[in-house]
Each structure stands twice: as C-alpha cells, then as structure tokens.
Amino acid sequence: MAELETAKLLKADAFRALGSKIAYNFNDIEKRCEEYILTVRNQTRQMIIDAQAEAEQIRQDAHQSGKQRGLEEASRDIEAQIHDRSETRASQIVEEKLGTVFPAMQAAVAGLQQEQVNWRQTWDTTAVKMCLVIAEKIVRHEIKTHPENVIPMMSEALKLASGTQQIRFLLNPTDVVHLGKNPRSFITNLTGCQTCEIIEDESISP
Secondary structure, eight states: OHHHHHHHHHHHHHHHHHHHHHHHHHHHHHHHHHHHHHHHHHHHHHHHHHHHHHHHHHHHHHHHHHHHHOHHHHHHHHHHHHHHHHHHHHHHHHHHHHHHHHHHHHHHHHHHHHHHHHHHHHHHHHHHHHHHHHHHHHHHHHHHHOGGGHHHHHHHHHHTTTTOSEEEEEEOHHHHHHTOSOHHHHHHHHHOOSEEEEEEOTTSOO
C-alpha cells in the first residue's frame, strides 16, 4: 500500500513539473509577442511624426512659392499636396507594418502549436514511465505476498518473448528458487530460445 502511495506522489510531482514547464513556455511566447507589438506601435508613431514634419515642410515651401502666385491659390495647392502625401504615406505605413506583423503573429501561433506537440510528447513519455513504475510495484507486491504465483506470471511474460534467440535474466536468488530445480529448461521450453542465462543478483528486490 505504501508503494502505491509513493507512486501517486511521484505522479503528482511529475504533473506539477510538466505543468510549470508548459506554463513557462507559453508565457515566454506571449511576452515576446507583446514586446514586438509595442515596438511596432512605437515605430508607427515615429513614422507618423516624421510624415507630419515632412508635410509641414511642404507647407512652408509651398507658402514661399505661393507668395508669387497668390495666397489663395497657394493654400489650395498646399492642402492638396498635404492630403495626397499623407494618404500615400499612411498607405505605405500600413502595408509595411502588415508585412511584418502578420509573419510575426504566424510565427507565434506556430510556436504555440509546437509547444502543444512537445507537451503531448512529454506527457505520453511521463505517463508510460508512471505506468511502468506502478506495474512494477504491483508485481513485486504480488510476488512477495504470493510467491507461488511466480511461475504462472513468468510463463505469461515469457510467451511474449517466444522466438528470441538469447535471453538474459537478472533475478533475486529467492525468485530463482521459486522457478524450480531447472529454471533454464523452464524458460527455453516456453520461449524456444537457444541460450538462456540466469544471473542471481541480491541487489534486486525479490
């Protein structure tokens, strides 16, 4: 029972660590997008200021030449030039910024999608590892509680290795005893392997 509780704690820790990593990656991408948008806004604001300054210069130049043609006609020319140049400049600004903002947003979306893929892969790997840990603890508990079940359990496992040419087992000496007097024959008969090696290791939990 204690071993199963430990597995639950390990699973919870793995999920928290995984969640923190994904949250960090998403926050980092969001921060970079916000910084880029702020930079674009500042650049756009400066370009508008420059356009206004250019328009004022045009106004002054036209005003000087207008003295010769008459102030009324000059004013109409000035307004027309300012209007045309302002519209042209505004269109250029919009086209330039759209050409940079859209790729940046597309890159951000692609980054988020890749993070989702990475998260799913990490989750799949973590889930498999957790299942293996839980299964290992359950099997050990079953063998420790009911040692007579060692042979039936190994029989089912060895059937999956049928056709393997060589098999090596690392077993606790106690488990080797439960396999009977001739464990190698027991294994080769089930798997059909040519070589069977059983290594007794006391460091392995029975």
